[in-house]
Amino acid sequence: MAHITSSVEYAIHCLLYLVGSGDTPLSSRDLAELQGVSPSFLAKIFPRLEKAGIVAASEGVRGGYVLARPAEAVTFLDVVDAVEGDKKLFDCQEIRGRCALFEGDPPGWATKGVCGIHAVMLSAEKAMRDSLARTTLADVAAGFGRKAPKSFYADLSDWMDGRIRARASPRRARPEEGAG
Amino acid sequence: MAHITSSVEYAIHCLLYLVGSGDTPLSSRDLAELQGVSPSFLAKIFPRLEKAGIVAASEGVRGGYVLARPAEAVTFLDVVDAVEGDKKLFDCQEIRGRCALFEGDPPGWATKGVCGIHAVMLSAEKAMRDSLARTTLADVAAGFGRKAPKSFYADLSDWMDGRIRARASPRRARPEEGAG
DNA sequence: GATAACGCGGATAAAACCTGTCTGCGTTTT
């Protein structure tokens, strides 16, 4: 179990597909099957992205999700916070006030302000968050676009269309199921 | 549950006391009672600091721990790694290779090198670790020394001496126990 | 208008992790 969980990995990979899909909504089920992850689990992640204003949902048949903002305006930090809430890197237990010398009544100089140790952790957390805030969905989408061949996007589009057509006309699109 | 756990908080607070104690070994039990934390739990943390070469142990009666290096040579990162092992900030599941379009046989361009998303996380982890490596025990000890009154260190020394004397001559040091 | 796809929320369960306790062992001072 890591601090940045698999939920974030799922979320960002999905968001990258949404970057490519433009105005066409993609359902969480399709995104799950496309990537080979659990549809039920993914369905629990998306509402958090929606509450954070990262994606917009459309209900009903042919519904799904689209990006609610331009990809340049969604940082990794946005996604991490949306999916994980405000999870702290370090949870200070304030043990400095329990020193036996204080006998249950710690003096002001000992408990005033943030503990020096805690301050170092907060600084490290800030460094991490600043780093995450420096990269957007658009940045990684561009990097992915440079690696993938042109045909990939066409194949992807076909796959999504295929799923919709298969559901619309199961008789023609998946004849093998009835003929088996 | 946070990424940097309470064990690290306990460890560094203890190490700060060791900075002040110089060559006199302090036992994990005394350090635990002084700070109001579980002696059993603290006893599980110190061996990890010892294996990492941060503290040196002396066994037997009057044994305990001393710093194995100057406080200037022990960074927060050293302590975090010693106590938590090499815990990653993010654990990539390599879901990029599971894309349905690849049909179980992902092409080289899709799996070569580190995933762009993973790379961002690694960069954030590095930022955090660099930040932690920038502060040493000596730094925070100096900050603490500026806050605490002079009498605190004398009181601390007395408290430690008192514990040793109480154990050496229980009849005189704790008469109320036998008189009850 | 019925059906099916879709998002949403809650209940539930399994696995992993963190915290904390306990016990027994060997070592060393008193």
Place this chain on the structure above:
DNA sequence: AAAACGCAGACAGGTTTTATCCGCGTTATC
């Protein structure tokens, strides 16, 4: 010999993460 110490392992309880399932309201399509 006794007591204080470090060390290693087994163990239990709570929390988090991952994952599944179900029922509900909404909406496009037949």
